[in-house]
Amino acid sequence: MVALTDLTTQPILELDKVGLRCERGGFHIDPWGDAAVAVITHAHGDHARLGSGFYHCAEECLPLIKQRLGPETKVTGHKYGDRFRLGDTIVSFHPAGHILGSAQVRVECDGIVWVASGDYKRAEDPTCAPFEVVPCDVFITEATFALPIYRWESGAETARQILEWWDSNIREQRPSLLFCYALGKAQRVLAEIKRLDPSRHAYLHGAVHSLTELYRRQNIDMIDTTLINDETKGKNFAGELILAPPSAYRSPWMKRFKGADTGFASGWMRVRGARRRRGYDRGFILSDHADWPDLVRTVKETGARLALPTHGGVDVLSRYLNEQGVVATPLRATAFEGETED
Numbered sequence: 001m002v003a004l005t006d007l008t009t010q011p012i013l014e015l016d017k018v019g020l021r022c023e024r025g026g027f028h029i030d031p032w033g034d035a036a037v038a039v040i041t042h043a044h045g046d047h048a049r050l051g052s053g054f055y056h057c058a059e060e061c062l063p064l065i066k067q068r069l070g071p072e073t074k075v076t077g078h079k080y081g082d083r084f085r086l087g088d089t090i091v092s093f094h095p096a097g098h099i100l101g102s103a104q105v106r107v108e109c110d111g112i113v114w115v116a117s118g119d120y121k122r123a124e125d126p127t128c129a130p131f132e133v134v135p136c137d138v139f140i141t142e143a144t145f146a147l148p149i150y151r152w153e154s155g156a157e158t159a160r161q162i163l164e165w166w167d168s169n170i171r172e173q174r175p176s177l178l179f180c181y182a183l184g185k186a187q188r189v190l191a192e193i194k195r196l197d198p199s200r201h202a203y204l205h206g207a208v209h210s211l212t213e214l215y216r217r218q219n220i221d222m223i224d225t226t227l228i229n230d231e232t233k234g235k236n237f238a239g240e241l242i243l244a245p246p247s248a249y250r251s252p253w254m255k256r257f258k259g260a261d262t263g264f265a266s267g268w269m270r271v272r273g274a275r276r277r278r279g280y281d282r283g284f285i286l287s288d289h290a291d292w293p294d295l296v297r298t299v300k301e302t303g304a305r306l307a308l309p310t311h312g313g314v315d316v317l318s319r320y321l322n323e324q325g326v327v328a329t330p331l332r333a334t335a336f337e338g339e340t341e342d
């Protein structure tokens with residue numbers, strides 16, 4: 001067995017100016033700068049960026065990458081679990097359960113295995129493959145919601161609350177205008193509602209619509225939807241559910257939904273006062289990230305001898321893991337920290 005000190009002094013993955021670099025493999029994972037070769041965990045904007053020469057991603061992620069980075073993007077999609085060689089390393093993608101096509105990246109070199117989780121969750125989600133525990137020596141774990149207050153109910157329960165809210169707005173003849181991230185969250189809401197009541201129908205902002213169509217092409221089962229465009233001009237949206245990205249909130253686009261009740265679906269809605277500060281009428285707690293118990297559980301289940309929390313509550317999680325007998329130390333990305341699409 002390789003000594004723990006060797007894992008830290010000869011890291012297979014480490015941060016440089018461009019991102020998480022694998023020198024032995026000649027690639028970067030989710031680079032924020034220009035890399036020769038980019039290995040991408042998923043298509044959210046803070047992970048998949050323009051500027052790299054060549055991209056690798058999971059097969060289900062490929063259409064989303066092309067939509068976001070352009071059809072000319074040089075990219076290869078890989079089946080989950082398929083091993084391919086990059087430099088001196090063997091790389092494979094494994095489901096992260098975050099959004100469609102999201103993946104953990106497993107990197108093996110000289111018999112040592114590192115796994116970079118990317119964003120992940122353990123909760124059930126009808127729109128993507130469930131998270132797979134990948135045994136490894138070193139686990140780089142996200143830590144977006146790494147505080148004990150973050151505990152999620154199931155997506156099904158949150159969808160039930162959304163339906164209840166929608167029904168009360170139907171009774172009052174008001175539009176239900178629900179804001180959520182256009183990639184992943186919106187489709188999860190549509191899929192969860194489908195399970196509760198397949199007869200429902202929703203209207204979509206253009207940004208949500210185009211990504212939802214890509215999900216449909218991969219046979220993700222969601223309620224029927226209609227794009228809001230010139231053809232829906234003058235329509236009375238009373239009693240309808242409309243899904244839109246947060247960027248459309250308080251924009252001129254919103255004016256057509258007279259008397260609308262507004263909601264926001266996000267893990268951040270768990271924070272006291274967050275809904276009021278942002279001005280939404282309702283907050284629904286729905287996150288595509290692991291909550292606190294699942295972060296801790298996942299690190300333990302990988303059997304990693306070293307955990308490297310990154311993005312978010314890295315100090316809290318590292319300290320807690322150390323108390324639990326798991327060696328952990330924060331991996332700080334200095335070039336990019338921002339609000340993630342959660």
Ligand SMILES: [Zn+2]
Nearest residue numbers: 042044119341
């Ligand atoms: Zn993400």
Ligand SMILES: [Zn+2]
Nearest residue numbers: 046119340341
């Ligand atoms: Zn992220």
